[in-house]
Amino acid sequence: MNAVLKRKVLYVQVQFESPVNVSSGENEVTDSDVLRECNGTPFITGSSLAGAMRAYIEKEKSEPCLLGYSDGDAGKMSSLFISDLTFEENPVIGVRDGVSLSDKKTAVMQSKYDIEILEAGVKAHFYLELVIREKDDEMLMEQELATILCGINAGEIRLGAKKTRGFGEFKIIRLSEKVYSKENYLEYAESYNLEKWGNCSNKLESWIKKASWSPKVIHVDVPLRMKGGISIRRYAARKGEPDYVHLTDHGVPVIPGSSFAGAIRHRIKNILNELVQAGVELPKDIEEIMNLSFGYVKDTQACASNIIISEAEIKGAKPMTMIRTGVSRFESAVKDGALYKEKTYVDGKVNLQLQIRKSADPRDEKWILGILLLALKDLQNGYLAVGGQTAIGRGVFSEDKPMLIDGEKGREDKLIAEILTNMTVNRGMEG
Incomplete structure (x- = not known):
């Protein structure tokens, strides 16, 4: 038995410092359209965030870490649940053209492409839920999560395509925290209600201090x-x-x-x-x-x-x-x-x-x-x-x-x- 002791839910508000393209795999408008909900609103999946975070902490799916692992008969589900990223305003959607160039700065034949982007400056938010169980090392888990938060704000964790050429950079501008245990478990039902986070204080600095972090x-x-x-x-x-x-x-x-x-x-x-x-x-x-x-x-x-x-x-x-x-x-x-x-x-x-x-x-x-x-x-x-x-x-x-x-x-x-x-x-x- 490894019962849940508490759940820490973090509301993370971010602002994109550069354009971002998380592709849907469709090419109706461009060669690489952005991912949209059924009503046409762009969003970024939690799996994209999780993949970027796992890559940053350099853990394979078979290695034990905060994000879970699977190695033959052994394994553990992720202790960190990550929601989709939702934009708080209608992002400006643009199109970027690109072409491959030769060493002589001339265009390579049949190398023209275009991609759909969400322009920089837009604000968004997502939720992180850290589940603490009886046998978990809470301090170590928080330290690993804080390292991820440092990586985001240092511009070392980016999302989507063309990350090495400037796209997908974002910064955390607000992080609020709520803890749910057996004393207040009924309140957990409202933990993902955006209206309930309006008056919560910004705990970003206190979380950053938990990290044992150095730039990669x-x-x-x-x-x-x-x-x-x-x-x-x-x-x-x-x-x-x-x-x-x-x-x-x-x-x-x-x-x-x-x-x-x-x-x-x-x-x-x-x-x-x-x-x-x-x-x-x-x-x-x-x-x-x-x-x-x-x-x-x-x-x-x-x-x-x-x-x-x-x-x-x-x-x-x-x-x-x-x-x-x-x-x-x-x-x-x-x-x-x-x-x-x-x-x-x-x-x-x-x-x-x-x-x-x-x-x-x-x-x-x-x-x-x-x-x-x-x-x-x-x-x-x-x-x-x-x-x-x-x-x-x-x-x-x-x-x-x-x-x-x-x-x-x-x-x-x-x-x-x-x-x-x-x-x-x-x-x-x-x-």
Whole structure:
């Protein structure tokens, strides 16, 4: 007999910091539509939340943990029950286009796709119910749950598709708690009634303090200033709008993580090729480094990116609408029917945020971070442009404030020097 002693129900209110796509598997509107209830309202299933939480605490389904396990004849049901996530307001639904690019920044044939998203800024809530039984270690269970809460607020637990390119980030803004035992078990019937949680205090800080937590990633912040305009196009479909407008989310101009990732990946590959030509012996071959750093999918094998790049808002930018026309490079004359109107943004500030997953072998994360920092320095110095129309000066940045690595400034030069010093030179290629 292992009777239930108490139930702790947590009301968790969150706000999405970036767009999210939890797919329904349908493709009626786009190639990947968001999940909806029968009345058309978007939601996120509790199983999606549970999967993200289990992955974060790095427990297989056969390993004992808060979320239960099954191993042959042994096992235990989950002590943590997770409700679906419900949005508290009608989220703004948008569509994002994507295309695979070659190393030469040209589109790969038949690689165009679009996905439906819920735009950032929307608030939502879900419930967590922790069941404490006679033989359970309540303190250990709460500590494990608190670790999950820390992971959410550090941006290390994300939901849905394209998590490594900025999607699915959310933060807890309120956490309230009610405890039900044999003294008040009748009140448990109202535990999932939203109206009953209105006057409850916010216990988030007290829960965070229960965690024995350390980050699973290295956090890098790169404050940038735009030196001109930016052009990541969204094609307008409404009458009276410009033909092309820069991408926005919840009314704010943004640079998607995929745009930064494409530019940074291309620059890192160039840097690696130059190091090899200079006779430097890399820790792995170039293809393996790129796959390990940015992930890959090949037949039945896949690896998630170890470099996570967030979507960045452009703050303080000025909108600029201009009328342009295509010009024939051979005749130096205007092309017929090539007149178009474009809306871009200029002179803004961007805080690029990246994460590098920590490895079981610290040497891996060091050289991945070191090579990444080389590309980020190029971005800061205006040598690496992002987005479209880079040939006419779009997408160029300069340093706005010092780069931060895990909250500390001034570390990048030392880390770059360390990784380059540890790489050996092939003596046969010198001279």
